[in-house]
Amino acid sequence: MLDIRGLSKRFGYGKGEVTALHEVSFSIAEGEFFTLLGPSGCGKTTLLRLIAGFTGPSGGSLVLDGKDIAAMPPNQRPVNTVFQSYALFPHMTVGQNVAFALEAQGRPRSEIDPAVDKMLTLVQLLHLKNRKSSELSGGQQQRVALARALVAKPRILLLDEPLSALDMKLRKDMQIELKRLQRETGLTFIFVTHDQEEALTMSDRIAVMSGGHVQQIATPRELYDRPANRFVAGFIGESNFLSAKASAGVVEVGEGRVALADAPDGPVTLMIRPEHVVLSANAPDALELQATVAQLVFFGTDTHVHLVLADGTRLVARVQNALHGGQSLNEGERITISLPAKALRVVRDEEVAA
């Protein structure tokens, strides 16, 4: 539905020129909850502003339903935005804010009023219709911003870190609420965030961005299980990295070795999630290594075991706390750990860059 083709954006001129977006290309499907995830300065907000039309691209095209909209001003694009600051009109009531888009389109009153009521019902704010938008709580303002952006039935809803101003509890509620809204309306959402948990819980697909490049586009599960490179692995969830040598499908770390079919010959970087590290020697088909327990950190549901290998590499293992303590470890203890082959991933060191 939306095809982004070689889209790039540069700011400034001459020596001061900065490239915020390097020829990004991908497609977003109808009804998808698509997330742009990355640290600040990765280009995700620039990409969002390009789709909204607030800035023009330096190159490439933006094709919506087969039509290039790259040169279209924002008020002609069937795309609406929920802003990070909400940007509600402070001199208007909740109802007037929601009615704004329809009034700007010149729809008749008889069409606007029911549409506004329907939208406010959807976000459960009908009882606050005549309240000034400045008199609302953060969560309520958020819902008004959503209703305002949805009322004109855009083809795509853009959400620019809409939950970042809310507290933890409210954010969790809004995550569920947003997902519900998206399912009920069947709309395409493009969601920008730097919060990986938010991205993982809500998205159908995620584009991980860094340095103005898309590093990987995948489902949350795939992103977590098979990160394309070290950046993605480090950004999504927690990761342990090991330097290894591979030859003929066998990788070697210190004294341990294990068969790993997809490993290319030469030095490689292995990645394993903390919850996959096994703190015993009898894991079959695994990389067995000697390690010293450096520190135990209790986290309630689980304990993080900080380990140091013989070559000084640090690893973290996450062990679920059993009801009766299970095996007990002591700091300073030397143990044998196993890294199961099926949990080990070969990751590229370099990220996508110019």
Add this chain to the structure above:
Amino acid sequence: MTGADTLRRWALALPAVVVITLFSILPLGVVLVYSFLTPGDFGNVKWIFSTDGWFSVLFERNIFDDTIAISDANIGILVRSIVLSLITTLITVIFGLPTAWFIATRPVAQRNFWMFLITIPFWTNLLVRTIAVQEMIRSDGVFNRILLGLGIIHEPIQMMFSNFAVLLGMTYVFLPLMVLPVYAAIEKFDFRLAEASYDLYASRLFTLRRVILPLIRPGVIAGSILVFVPSLGAYVTPRIMGGGKSMMLGNLIDLQFGQGRNWPLGAALSITLTVLVLLALIWYTRLTSGRKERNHG
């Protein structure tokens, strides 16, 4: 509260009380009292109660047959003062708003420079500034010479001593008073709101009307008061630009205390002016405090 506390409070309020009494209540009282006295033969007043001063604000008595008629001259000046002041306010809004918008949307480092340019006339003597405007539109002034030189006109256009001349002078003199508060309001305006409006299918004009203007309205109203009030009482500008032909309230008052030797009428006119200003201020406070009710639809 102890007695000492009460005393302390009064002592602290004393400077303000003295200043207000001395510079506001007392002079106004004097003017009010004088407006109810009888004119002296060579100016000043006789201490005989009379309502003639107030009567003469709107009416005049025919000196031959004692008939009473509405004073066309005074009412003409009163109406002209209000109308010219309103038009001046309107013109300063029309020119001041885009000017303030231009300055407020410059890079921060440049704004002070533009503001400086706007305020330069402020540091110049009012008389000098007004005479400079006169110099532009006199019969042998800059405009006429250029137009004559270009052959566009063959006789100088008579622009001085007219309502137009007064308006030109007042607009020039009071424009900074409009630009400053409007600039302050636009600078505070959150441009993300304009972006949001643009995103929600609004055209530029719709955004201006429905988002920008309502939010910078307090600045425009403050500017209007700052321009309207001194315009109403303007003296120097109508004197120089309008001469005897385009008098305003300030000049009429001056006339009563000078050549007219009718201090009570002058005092009554002064009070009338004060009341007009007061009405404008009441309108202003109602406009700014009653904004909630006005934003429906």
